[in-house]
Amino acid sequence: MIAEVIVDVPAQQTDRPFDYRVPEKWSGMIQEGMRVTVPFGPRKLLGFVVKLKESSEFKSLKNISGLLDMEPALNEELLELGHWLADETMCFKISAFQAMLPAAMKAKYEKQIRLTRGMVVSDLLPELQPLFQKTGTMKWDDAQNNELLPLVKKEMDRGALELSIKVSNKGNVKKEKFIKPLLDKEGLITQLGEISKTAKNQRCIIEYFLENPIESPLSKVLKDTGLSGYSVIKPLVNKGILHVQERESYRDHYEQHEFQADAVLPLTEEQRGAMGPIERAVEEKRNETFLLYGVTGSGKTEIYLQSIKRIVDEGKEAIVLVPEISLTPMMVTRFKRRFGNLVAVLHSGLSTGEKYDEWRKIQRGEVKVVVGARSAVFAPFKNIGLIIIDEEHEGSYKQEEMPRYHARDVALKRASYHHCPVILGSATPSLETFARAKRDVYTLLTLKSRVNQRALPEVSIVDMREEMRGGNRSMFSELLFEKLKERVEKGEQSVLMLNRRGHSSFVMCRNCGLVVTCPNCDVSMTFHRVQSQMKCHYCGLEEGVPNVCPDCGSDHIRYFGTGTQKVEEELGKLMPHARVIRMDVDTTSRKGAHEALLKRFEDGQADILLGTQMIAKGLDFPKVTLVGVLSADTMLHLPDFRSSERTFQLLTQVSGRAGRHELPGEVVIQTYTPEHYSIQLASEQDYEGFFMREMFLRKQNDYPPYYYIALLTVSHEDVLKAMDTADKITTYIKRHVSPSTVVFGPSASPMSRINNRYRYQCLLKYKREPNLAVILKKLNETYGRNAAQSGLQLSIDVNPFIMM
Ligand code: ADP
Ligand code: ZN
Ligand code: ZN
Numbered sequence: 154m155i156a157e158v159i160v161d162v163p164a165q166q167t168d169r170p171f172d173y174r175v176p177e178k179w180s181g182m183i184q185e186g187m188r189v190t191v192p193f194g195p196r197k198l199l200g201f202v203v204k205l206k207e208s209s210e211f212k213s214l215k216n217i218s219g220l221l222d223m224e225p226a227l228n229e230e231l232l233e234l235g236h237w238l239a240d241e242t243m244c245f246k247i248s249a250f251q252a253m254l255p256a257a258m259k260a261k262y263e264k265q266i267r268l269t270r271g272m273v274v275s276d277l278l279p280e281l282q283p284l285f286q287k288t289g290t291m292k293w294d295d296a297q298n299n300e301l302l303p304l305v306k307k308e309m310d311r312g313a314l315e316l317s318i319k320v321s322n323k324g325n326v327k328k329e330k331f332i333k334p335l336l337d338k339e340g341l342i343t344q345l346g347e348i349s350k351t352a353k354n355q356r357c358i359i360e361y362f363l364e365n366p367i368e369s370p371l372s373k374v375l376k377d378t379g380l381s382g383y384s385v386i387k388p389l390v391n392k393g394i395l396h397v398q399e400r401e402s403y404r405d406h407y408e409q410h411e412f413q414a415d416a417v418l419p420l421t422e423e424q425r426g427a428m429g430p431i432e433r434a435v436e437e438k439r440n441e442t443f444l445l446y447g448v449t450g451s452g453k454t455e456i457y458l459q460s461i462k463r464i465v466d467e468g469k470e471a472i473v474l475v476p477e478i479s480l481t482p483m484m485v486t487r488f489k490r491r492f493g494n495l496v497a498v499l500h501s502g503l504s505t506g507e508k509y510d511e512w513r514k515i516q517r518g519e520v521k522v523v524v525g526a527r528s529a530v531f532a533p534f535k536n537i538g539l540i541i542i543d544e545e546h547e548g549s550y551k552q553e554e555m556p557r558y559h560a561r562d563v564a565l566k567r568a569s570y571h572h573c574p575v576i577l578g579s580a581t582p583s584l585e586t587f588a589r590a591k592r593d594v595y596t597l598l599t600l601k602s603r604v605n606q607r608a609l610p611e612v613s614i615v616d617m618r619e620e621m622r623g624g625n626r627s628m629f630s631e632l633l634f635e636k637l638k639e640r641v642e643k644g645e646q647s648v649l650m651l652n653r654r655g656h657s658s659f660v661m662c663r664n665c666g667l668v669v670t671c672p673n674c675d676v677s678m679t680f681h682r683v684q685s686q687m688k689c690h691y692c693g694l695e696e697g698v699p700n701v702c703p704d705c706g707s708d709h710i711r712y713f714g715t716g717t718q719k720v721e722e723e724l725g726k727l728m729p730h731a732r733v734i735r736m737d738v739d740t741t742s743r744k745g746a747h748e749a750l751l752k753r754f755e756d757g758q759a760d761i762l763l764g765t766q767m768i769a770k771g772l773d774f775p776k777v778t779l780v781g782v783l784s785a786d787t788m789l790h791l792p793d794f795r796s797s798e799r800t801f802q803l804l805t806q807v808s809g810r811a812g813r814h815e816l817p818g819e820v821v822i823q824t825y826t827p828e829h830y831s832i833q834l835a836s837e838q839d840y841e842g843f844f845m846r847e848m849f850l851r852k853q854n855d856y857p858p859y860y861y862i863a864l865l866t867v868s869h870e871d872v873l874k875a876m877d878t879a880d881k882i883t884t885y886i887k888r889h890v891s892p893s894t895v896v897f898g899p900s901a902s903p904m905s906r907i908n909n910r911y912r913y914q915c916l917l918k919y920k921r922e923p924n925l926a927v928i929l930k931k932l933n934e935t936y937g938r939n940a941a942q943s944g945l946q947l948s949i950d951v952n953p954f955i956m957m
């Protein structure tokens with residue numbers, strides 16, 4: 154038997170299966186999708202068996218050296234999905250496979266020293282013998298001290314010891330001891346009488362089991378008795394009073410929480426209207442995609458829960474994707490309450506071990522529902538009945554590293570395999586999705602009103618140019634400052650959002666709000682501090698910064714970019730009494746910090762929550778009556794054709810957050826471009842108006858959803874090399890694409906240098922490009938080969954979400 158194996162080397166040259174012989178002892182055991190270890194040159198590597206076959210065209214094959222799984226890590230569907238993913242996103246097969254598995258299943262390569270075949274411990278120098286006594290191996294690192302190393306070296310030179318690489322899982326399976334009494338009540342009482350009065354700990358344990366005559370994990374016994382260490386139990390095990398067994402156990406992130414079951418809510422008429430078509434699709438096992446379009450609070454989540462209930466009752470499984478940031482305890486609680494321990498939760502706040510355990514529960518079919526961020530779309534369920542993507546427009550569904558997949562595409566692919574429906578939910582669907590719903594590719598389900606009929610908050614737009622002209626140079630408008638002060642005095646809470654993303658700045662006139670845009674591309678020019686130049690990152694145009702505004706002649710023209718820290722400082726000066734919690738990448742990088750800060754705010758330990766867009770989601774605090782957006786424009790002027798869409802989504806999102814409860818809410822949006830349609834329409838919560846407007850512009854400029862795009866980025870430490878390669882690639886592409894495809898570039902990337910690597914890009918717009926896969930593959934082969942030696946990196950992003 155021969156196995157085709159994809160090895161753990163993400164490189165162009167190794168991106169194909171290698172043949173290995175299956176040793177006799179494993180024939181019949183090895184299956185496709187299992188992870189194995191194989192010799193590869195001088196190394197030993199992890200690999201995935203992708204195919205088993207009878208013969209190979211190669212003569213001298215090496216043997217598979219180890220088996221890492223007893224069950225395939227990737228079932229048939231996922232293995233196939235991996236190949237598809239590699240083709241679709243132009244990534245290495247090994248990267249695709251690994252992306253589908255928890256990090257714990259990546260390989261850990263550990264150097265070891267072991268006895269050479271045929272040698273026994275007693276052949277070694279006496280000093281070394283005890284070290285090799287137990288397993289015949291020792292860790293390489295343990296040998297790295299001055300006394301041992303010369304001896305080990307000597308034995309290695311002699312051929313008695315050799316270096317080997319141990320390949321194992323990164324994460325481990327947690328084992329736990331479970332204790333139970335072997336005697337009945339009377340037996341235990343008798344024992345209690347016989348044990349000496351001074352053996353307090355032992356007596357304590359026996360008394361514990363008298364009261365709890367059931368099997369319990371060791372940790373629980375120790376916790377309940379206040380004792381520590383297995384050593385207090387061991388004597389009782391030796392005497393035959395207690396029994397101990399070690400078994401696998403799961404690490405449960407939510408162990409401390411108690412979830413009360415909650416009842417299914419009777420649906421409103423509008424909800425029933427949306428539920429009907431979903432139920433029919435479920436019943437008929439139809440692979441239909443729904444867009445559930447409904448404002449925040451319209452009861453989408455309740456529809457998800459009830460649809461899942463149907464699936465679970467039929468013995469099938471459901472995947473629910475939620476943006477990382479909204480995987481708040483609140484969200485998790487809603488699912489746990491409805492489905493109890495049939496729910497697995499996957500998000501980045503879990504430890505590697507916890508994630509591994511959740512994954513194993515899914516693989517073993519012990520849970521029926523997974524709620525998770527992007528990568529949960531690969532949950533190894535075998536009988537999927539429904540896939541849900543909440544907030545489908547969210548950027549976090551696109552992975553920005555290899556494999557550059559969008560979870561929505563993967564979900565649709567898996568749903569077609571399982572013949573099941575998909576629900577995409579959003580109050581502000583992505584343009585692509587809404588356009589498909591309009592063309593009946595997806596079925597549109599609309600929820601127009603909030604369940605509790607609570608009105609949407611009142612939104613005021615403040616023109617910061619007026620403030621400026623009126624002499625207010627602070628980052629707070631008078632209106633926002635007044636309202637903020639009022640809230641602090643009344644003991645109500647406010648949320649302040651500084652809309653800031655990316656690292657680039659733009660040049661703007663503070664007098665009239667003009668932002669310098671590229672005459673060719675209609676995107677804002679990016680300011681580069683070092684050269685004091687503005688650049689267009691689509692077409693490459695460069696210009697100096699004007700001294701006066703080309704529109705109004707004011708000399709208040711300068712570049713923009715402000716941080717949360719600066720806002721916090723200013724708040725401290727203006728309102729020294731206000732208690733502020735700042736939430737941004739700096740204050741939330743520690744594990745659990747995000748949750749902890751939100752909790753503090755919820756508990757009323759602060760008056761103002763200040764943060765970047767990360768605070769816009771999952772935010773649902775009864776006492777928040779004011780939401781302030783400090784700078785609605787920041788994102789508007791990023792060099793990205795989606796910047797209006799993102800601004801609209803974000804502003805709609807935050808506006809929907811105020812006044813969800815008894816107290817009415819207010820929103821203040823500060824902007825230099827109050828007339829911009831995405832700000833106007835967001836303040837009116839007019840999604841459809843925005844859709845029409847934006848679609849018109851996309852059509853005019855040949856952007857998605859009218860055209861597809863692909864972005865190629867070349868990077869190199871040497872600016873000339875990067876530029877030159879980008880030039881060659883662009884020329885090659887221009888020569889090989891069909892006439893209807895438009896090619897832009899080469900031009901410097903918006904982030905033109907990252908980690909001392911210069912970046913250049915080439916952009917393709919196409920409606921149908923039959924040669925695309927072939928062209929990209931060819932480029933990957935040409936420029937991806939020997940990437941290590943040449944220092945060149947080529948990244949290909951088909952349907953990029955972020956254009957930088
Ligand atoms: P969305 O997901 O659209 O934001 P939710 O499903 O979270 O909306 O619903 C908003 C609020 O209304 C929640 O508190 C939810 O419990 C409640 N709710 C939803 N559906 C119903 C219903 N049919 N009857 C009563 N309350 C409901
Ligand atoms: Zn101006
Ligand atoms: Zn341009």
